[in-house]
Amino acid sequence: MPVPVMPETPVGDELLYVYTVLHTASPPAPPLELDVHARLGTGLEFVEHQGLTAVVEPVDAADFDEQPLRSHLEDLDWLAGVARAHHEVVARVGRGNTTVPLRLATICRGRQGVRRMLAEAHQPISEALRRVTDAEEWGVKLYAHTPDDAQPEPAEPGATAEPGPAATAGAPSGRDYLRRRLSDRRAQADRTGQAQRAAEALHQELSHKASGAVLHPPQQRQLTQEPGQNVLNAAYLVPTAHRQAFLDGIPSADDLPSGVRVEVTGPWVPYSFTHTSAAPAEPS
Known part of the structure; x- marks a missing residue:
């Protein structure tokens, strides 16, 4: 800023x-x-x-x-x-x-x-x-699950890992490893694509229910520490009288694609819709 x-x-x-x-x-x-x-x-x-x-x-x-x-x-x-x-x-x-x-x-x-x-x-x-x-700002964000969100459970102190199939049947080949990585990437791309399409549809619907809308750049995970990839980071200017109609347009978890979650914040003073060119005047 x-x-x-x-x-x-x-x-x-x-x-x-x-x-x-x-x-x-x-x-x-x-x-x-x-x-x-x-x-x-x-x-x-x-x-x-x-x-x-x-x-x-x-x-x-x-x-x-x-x-x-x-x-x-x-x-x-x-x-x-x-x-x-x-x-x-x-x-x-x-x-x-x-x-x-x-x-x-x-x-x-x-x-x-x-x-x-x-x-x-x-x-x-x-x-x-x-x-x-007579209006207020609401923030809506969509996050898509990524493989990094699921961390393995830490082993208990003194526990010894049981040998898995790879240990008993021989290590997987390099080709098998690359095939699995490619499959994982394709699955993640599909999830991200679904999340982005859901974000576009949600933004379009909420924009119709608001008197103004601003798309902010997606937030970087390293800064927010929020799980998942931010695919929608939007602010909406909502007439106070239409607040409930706007909130009713927010989908529930069951209405979103698998691995996608929504976060709603507000109401706020409408910072995103009050930009002016005001600046300190030069001293006389």
Whole structure:
């Protein structure tokens, strides 16, 4: 995810971390207070301009000014902490309000910088707010079983393996081994093909039940640690009133091809459908 970086802050200028934007006409109903461990700065504040309200927080220049922020980009643990705080604020705001989250680590210089950003991005933010009003995001993923998912049971301490047929009847020939490997590959290709066809059909059906759909790249197994090959990684923008109809379109395990499983997550603030060109304004 690209992280906007602003020029060095002169002494006395306040840095404001901008989390998300909502309509000024519908201020947040619940108190927007975070657990002390999740805060990035000194507490949440609001900056209003032209009918839009940005949820911001003053942050320390020692972490969020240009040079330290560039250094932090190499620290995945630090970025993960920022991401958790960012998403928690957005989720709290989104519980009772339509909101447009901004990119991770969007930093502005002072309230005037926030107002300038809201003015320059007023049209895309307003369009995004209209697009996601009374709607929520749902994630749907399909996974196909792979041979690596089935691991042999570990032998008990001190146990001795019984000799198998290969040990008593002679080791299989190289030709037999290659034939078996080819058969396994063909079987896996068939399973993957079935899973991909199921993913295409499911995505088409769910897209008809949603007001928007986004296909994300399949997730790498090494990163997610989830069993199976990810063949569908999609997000759907679902009108709140149509939630049940959408969920009824999710197939049960019995309706999926053998070795294919579905994972449904949500509802979320519609991150996938609120992309804007908003970015910190250049300091005056």
